[in-house]
Amino acid sequence: MQRMITRREAIGAAGSVGAAYLLAASGLPVALELLDAAPAAAAPASSVVVTPSMTEGPYWVDEMLRRFDVRGNTSSSSSRAGTRQAGVPLTLKINVLDSSGGGAINGAHVDIWHANAYGLYSDEGQQQTGGGTTQGQNFLRGYQVTGIDAGVNASAVDGQVSFKTIWPGWYQGRAIHIHVRVRTYDASGTVATNYTTQIFFSDKDNSTVLTGAAPYSSRSPQADPTSDENDNVLTHAADATNIVPVAGSLADGFAATFEIGLSGVASNVSSGASNAALSATLRSATVVKAANGQRTLVLSLHAGEPLAAHASLLRGGKTLGKATGQIALGTHSLRVLLPGAVAGGAASAKLALADAAGRSRTLTAHVIVPA
8 A cells, every 4th residue: 555655755755855756656666756845824825017018010810810820811811812821930939927916817819920021010001211112911910828829739728828920020110029918808808908919039039030041031130120128119127028939940949838927817718718717727747867867747736726637658558657746736747757767858747736616727848858
């Protein structure tokens, strides 16, 4: 019979303050480790910085296009139907969170719109960069609904939307940016929240794209003539919240995640999100390899309530490692130690959650196991 170790024993075994092995999975030499866990007693929720609102600008058009791949005109557009914009691919994920507790806000409609590689917006008759009309086109515009639309993911993620787009181009007077609008609706369908902001990239990352890839590099000047520091919308105080880091390359494209903290906005539980009432957000999943060769599945989770958790790593229908434990309210890093026999390669992380009311939710993510 398996014995559940005490918290004191678990901390001693982990060898570090604040780390607790909760319950080893039967038959597998792995454990679910909870780092920086909240105490057993009720704990305050983690806060999220409120993201400053910014102007919608002159190029907002409510196209009402519910799609995650915004790179081209739709087949129904009245001009240049189906034409896709050239540019360096950009995968953009946007997390919409409650600033007071850090929990996911589901049911929010999130629009993005931005200029193409030549600095032009779609569906506009006159623009700062010139270049003629783009009326009747709808490239680089679209919206998704948090917690409902999967976007680039295999399934919907609490509080998140995601898009396939391209790196924006510059136009005179503004640093490179992407517009974002977040709208929530009350039970009668009336807009309850109407928030706008903008996403920026570092001058260094912009320069990498503009000087290193077509069609950006064919423009003159190649560099964006307006830096982040000189932009008339991006304040210095907003640098930390609205300039996002990116990962990737010119050859393979880039990926960025933008976090929006809103105050006083609740999840729209009636929006149809499956089990949206269970408050949990899987923020990241990765497998790390230590210097001694030990590989560990690391899951970053925000729990809006106490939860029972079952974490597993799967490949081809086979469980490579698993563990169970109890998660307190707050943001945690969950770690599952993997057996040495697990081969490197692609795998799926799965986190099954349940709360005291009997509601359940399963969160998944694709990961790469290092050899």
